[in-house]
Amino acid sequence: MKKILIVDDEAGFTRLMKLTLQKSGDYEVIEENDGARAWEAARRERPDLILMDIVMPNVDGGDAAAQIRKDSDLAAIPIVFLTAIVSQKEAPPGGRIGGFPFLSKPVGLDALKACIEENLAHP
Amino acid sequence: MPSLPPGGAPDPDSERLFLHAMLDSSPDHIYFKDTQSRFLCISRALARYFGLADPSEALGKTDFDFHSPEKAEIRFEDERRIMETHTPIVDKVERQTAREDGHPIWVLTSKSPLCDCQGRLVGTFGISRDITMLKTMEDALGSERNLLRTVIDNVPDFIFAKDADGRYTLNNEAHIRFLGKSSPEDVEGKTVFDLFPPESAKAAHADDRIVMESGQPVLDRLESPAPGRWLLTSKIPVFDVHGTVTGLVAISRDITEQKQAQEQLEKANxxxxxxxxxxxxxxxxxxxxxxxxxxxxxxxxxxxxxxxxxxxxxxxxxxxxxxxxxxxxxxxxxxxxxxxxxxxxxxxxxxxxxxxxxxxxxxxKKMGRAPEDVNRIVRNALVLARGDLGARKIAVVEELTSDLPLVRLDAMKIEQALVNLFSNAAQAMGAGGRLTVRTGCRQVTGIGENVAHSGRFLPGARVVAIEILDTGTGIPEADLGRVFEPFFTTKPTGKGTGLGLTVTKTIIDLHGGEIEIGNRPEGGACVTLLFNAETH
The missing domain is CATH 1.10.287.130 (Signal transduction histidine kinase, dimerisation/phosphotransfer (DHp) domain)
Incomplete structure (x- = not known):
């Protein structure tokens, strides 16, 4: 069973994401609604993949991801951004932001799972 | 009646007859006087002048009997001098007064000593002719000539005349000065070849020949006698009584200053x-x-x-x-x-x-504009829209004008705008229909329909136009003014976002271009895009 850490200030979104992902596949989903606690949660849970919102109060997704990448124990964990402010069409070439893959909200379950599986296989 | 021997001298009788005939009939005043200036014999015309019925009435009288003392004295003195010196007075012009009304008359008088057969002085004789008419004509001619000379010498234009060989025969002072000479003699008899550089002399001489050979004037000819010097010259033929051209007269004006002013004006312009x-x-x-x-x-x-x-x-x-x-x-x-x-x-x-x-x-939106061929962009956009058009079975008619001027465009952005417009047209036509794409170039005249409404194009500008005509449903008149508003759409809910034309207009605006949308009289919509053509 793969462990997914989802960091998003929208508690309703993380809750439904957890329910949906856990029901549809072999995933354990951990929720974190504060970007400032993302690194802490990653050290504690040691997830196989992190889904990270970008726009969050306190610490945004970009800073939280950088903080996790700097930690050598956590640097290998794949991070996928989930964002509401970039449309797929306007995304930079390669579908990456700051070197990270990203998904645009709202995202369908199939696209979400495909992205998770791909990044678990090729971190 | 005395006879005249053929070829011989007349006899004394004949001579007397001749003298009497002359004294009787000549209009001239003829007289003979003795050494005391007393009349011996006068002509009938002189007798009439003196108011006498017959010439014989003057016999023994003197000039004091017929003239004022002053005038009589002058004559008396003349005759005394002739007799003393034995020298005649020839062609003396005298002013006299008509006896009848006192108006002045002019006479030409000659007086000589009178000698007998032995050469002894016996008196004087004289003949006077009334030359008043000639004198009046001479005076009139003189004043006319004077007037003409005054005009010729005082106008600032150059006036000159030439004979049939092109030699100067007359030059006014301005022309003499212009030629760099000081007196008429320096110029008269010379030709243009003596006074001008060969090229300008040849040109002037050619005009002279035209005037003399055709007998027609050459008017207002622009001449350049020297670099930077300009004359406006008219030449008129002069004819003799037989109608033969004997030369020409010319008037020439130095227009160098006007010409320079004109050139400066043209340059300034x-x-x-x-x-x-x-x-x-x-x-x-x-x-x-x-x-x-x-x-x-x-x-x-x-x-x-x-x-x-x-x-x-x-x-x-x-x-x-x-x-x-x-x-x-x-x-x-x-x-x-x-x-x-x-x-x-x-x-x-x-x-x-x-x-x-x-x-x-x-x-x-960042713009990357470069000089582009509008037709190429249109064709690319048609390729991009092919799927949408083909699926609806829409016929595409290309009416692209070749050799269009280039336009500074961001090709990608304009393609995006055109694809939007093609897609709108396709949706308006549903299944079937005809999409016509036309390109062309116009010059903005600023008059009537030709002028663009926004004033974005200035009169004289060359404008490249793209027209997109469809056979669809057209746009309700009430909506025409709103089609570019964000979120305005005529499409069914869920079919359009209402941003397509807004984005298109933004793209065209960023190019300094213009977009106009209207309905065609035969049905369907017409979209016109206008761009300033590249000027260099």
Whole structure:
């Protein structure tokens, strides 16, 4: 069973994401609604993949991801951004932001799972 | 009647007869006087002048009997001198007074000593002729000549005359000065070849020949006798009584100053035209920059707004979407639940599409303009829209004018705008129909329909036009003014976001171009795009 850490200030979104992902596949989903606690949660849970919102109060997704990448124990964990402010069409070439893959909200379950599986296989 | 021997001298009788005939009939005043200046014999004409019925009445009288003492004294003195010196007075012009009304008359008088057969002085004789008429004519001619000479010598223009060989026969003072000479003698008898450089002499001489050979004047000929020197010359033929050309007269005006002024004016005009073009060019660039600045400022705001809206809308959409994914995995007793869930899913997608297009619309637009062939861009856009047009079985008619001027465009952006317009046309036509794409070049005249409404194109500018004509439903007149407003759409709900034409107009505006939308009289819509042609 793969462990997914989802960091998003929208508690309703993380809750439904957890329910949906856990029901549809072999995933354990951990929720974190504060970007400032993302690194802490990653050290504690040691997830196989992190889904990270970008726009969050306190610490945004970009800073939280950088903080996790700097930690050598956590640097290998794949991070996928989930964002509401970039449309797929306007995304930079390669579908990456700051070197990270990203998904645009709202995202369908199939696209979400495909992205998770791909990044678990090729971190 | 005395006879005249043929070829011999007349006899004394005949001589007497001749003398009497002359004295009787000559209109001249003839007299003979003795040494005391007493009349011996006078002609009938003189007797009439003295108021005598017969010449014999003058016998023994003197000039004092017929003239005032002063005049008589003059005559008396003349005769005394003739007799003393034995010298005649020849052709003396005298002023006299008509006896009848006192008006002045002029006479030409000759007086000589009178000698007998032995050569002894016996008196004087004289003959006077009335030359008043000749004198009057001479005076008139003299004053006419004087007037003419005054005119010729005092006008600032050059006046000269030439004989049939092209030699100067007359020159006024201005012409003599112009030729660098000081007196008429320095010029008279010379030709243009003596006075001008060969080239200008040849040209002037050629004109002389035309005048003399054709007998027609050459008027207002522009001549350049020396570099930078300009004359305006007219030459008129002079005829003799037989109608033969004997020479020419000419009048010539130095127009060097006018010519220089004209050249300066023309140069100033050319400079002005150039400055105007530069200014117009600068103005066009300024307008484009201004539009871009305004656009950039506006888009910064819209971008912030769009990002905010996207964040606030997409997150709830994500929650609804995720909830739908969760529920889709469940089993329900009510068979309508999957239908309800599908409708909710469609609504989420629609809302998401609007937000995405809003983000596209507000994304910063950078322009990469280069001189482009409009026809090439049109063809590329038609290729891109092929799928949409082909699926609806729409016939495409290309009416592209070849050799169009280039236009500074961002080819990608214009292609995007054209694809939008083709797609709109396709949707308006439904299945079947004809899409006509036309290109052409016009000159803005500033008159009537030809002038663009926005004033973005200045009179004289060359404008490249792209027209897109469809056979669709057209646009309701009431909506024509609103089609460029964001979120305005005539398409059924869910079919359009209402941002397509707004984005298109923004693209055209950023190019300093213009877009006009109207309905065709025969049905369907017509979109016209106008761009300033490249000037260099």
């Amino acid at each position: 050319a400079d002005l035209r150039q400055s105007r073009e530069k200014l117009l060019h600068a103005l066009e660039e300024l307008r484009a920059v201004q539009l871009q600045l305004v656009e950039a400022e506006k888009m910064k705001l819209v971008g912030r707004l769009a990002a905010g809206v996207a964040h606030e809308v997409k997150n709830p959409l994500a929650i609804i979407g995720m909830g739908l994914d969760y529920l889709n995995g469940q089993k329900f007793d009510d068979p309508n639940v999957p239908v309800v869930l599908a409708e909710i899913g469609n609504a989420v997608q629609r809302a998401d599409r609007v937000v995405r297009e809003l983000l596209d619309f507000s994304a910063p």
